Amino acid sequence: MKTVHAYAAKDSTSSLEPFEYSLPEIGPEQVDIRVEFCGICHSDLSMLRNDWGISTYPIVPGHEVVGRVEEVGAMVKSLKPGDRVGLGWFSGSCMTCPQCIGGDQNLCTTGQGTIVGRHGGFADLVRTHWIWATPLPDALPGESAGPLFCGGITVFNPILEFDVRPTDRVGVIGIGGLGHLALQFLNKWGCEVTAFSSNPDKSAELAALGAHRVVNSRDASALKAEAGRFDFIMSTVNVPLEWSDYINALAPRGRLHTVGAVLEPIPVSAFPLIMAQRSISGSPLGSPATTAKMLEFCTRHQIAPLVQEFNMSDANAALNLLEHGSPRYRIVLKA
């Protein structure tokens, strides 16, 4: 038995408070990670508030962990105590279904979310199946790497999965925690990168992140002027958009891809899809193999989340900034 010192909310309206819980003896395929840093994601807020109806309380949020392996189960071959690793949204997969044995552990239909029905990374220790503890290259600084394991892999995954090509014209909707990483990835991918931002005052900042062009997403005529331009548009936001304008902004064969879990259905007209062979799609976080490729890509291209650091004991203040302020661009808690 290990005692974990964590921060938990006791119900959907409460703030975080110190919370202790016990972990049973480690299982043969499990890994315990001593948390050094943990990013904060909008999904932590959604889970704290039970927006998706799947939260259980008390809830310990946190699924952008960087830390060091403290203990490994008897069957764990790839990790040893002291290894530096990251952990994201998933902390378990069945390892036997067609998706798991095909390398798509992220698409396992019985996958375990790190903060769904179990406790996450706002803590000194967090447990996971070994497959989801991804080694962190030495070159990547721990204090900023956490957000790669949720926000980062969420936007990297579709670029790889949907074969975005360096010759493509691409757009990113919403330049926050996810979008600021998408700009960096797509720029280094070789694409022409357009940022759709509701705050064009940030233009210089967006350019520094990799945007070659900025379009004011609140300017209806500017949006319509983009008709037919893009091979790939990624939406990182979770609010309804002028979807038909974005679909029309796609070139023939173009794809509008959402990683933002907008609750209202997207009304998709068949004609604009049919006439130009367009696609609409979505995706979750990437697989462990894709996560490793992302980390290698980040190392080669000096890609890193821009973070604001808080002490974990100030997690409530950090959550308040995420919910009501404009963090630039991702918040990380130091354990």
Next chain:
Amino acid sequence: MKTVHAYAAKDSTSSLEPFEYSLPEIGPEQVDIRVEFCGICHSDLSMLRNDWGISTYPIVPGHEVVGRVEEVGAMVKSLKPGDRVGLGWFSGSCMTCPQCIGGDQNLCTTGQGTIVGRHGGFADLVRTHWIWATPLPDALPGESAGPLFCGGITVFNPILEFDVRPTDRVGVIGIGGLGHLALQFLNKWGCEVTAFSSNPDKSAELAALGAHRVVNSRDASALKAEAGRFDFIMSTVNVPLEWSDYINALAPRGRLHTVGAVLEPIPVSAFPLIMAQRSISGSPLGSPATTAKMLEFCTRHQIAPLVQEFNMSDANAALNLLEHGSPRYRIVLKA
């Protein structure tokens, strides 16, 4: 000047009547086809009724033509008088835009529809740009080949374009003129083929066409029981469906593809897309190169539309059967 003897409707509520019009001297890149057969497509009905608001009158329908080249323009290199060819929805493309020079003439944004603002194949003669007159292999019978050039290529194109694989589990919604060809293509493609039909009495017929399984599309519980099964579902219908059931019927990475121009927007929830990396898409007819590949595939696998033949002079009776009856499966007019 040539005089064309055709059948035209003078407005959106009229029947077809004999109609003559004159063609000016043939242009350098044009081809005149002496019509032998012309299939009837639902799009002919939609254009006759001006359902899409793009019809001009008098309108001569017909865009599933089989015939012989009668005359070619001075610059035409690939065809000569006497060649047997087919002509479908398109009869012109700009030949200079990125899509055209990339081989996607079907995605040319200024493409010319055969019955849009000009006269189609319910006639003894029809004119086209040479790129859209596709040579018909000798092995394919003229009396049944016409529907391949619209119905056939419409369902063949996405199978090729979206990389449907022989190991895939696929479904076809709506087994009419398009669907009965999709079943044949997908069966010979090597896939496990499921027909979603509102008329399961046709099961034996559907099996003969290539369906390994039949699901009653009017049985809500049968539909829900298909959850997670399909890598690819193609909808050939143009009416609203229980879209969420079909999206849920997709396996991880699955695609719901519509070639049916349903007018009501499809409400797409982000969550089922995101959780399983699913796509929604549409496509028009295929390119000339893809059309040629389809014809070769049909030849190799003895794929042909099942047709009911009418004389072109009975076109009104044929249209009435299409609109109010159940043709098995496609109607062809003999010129």
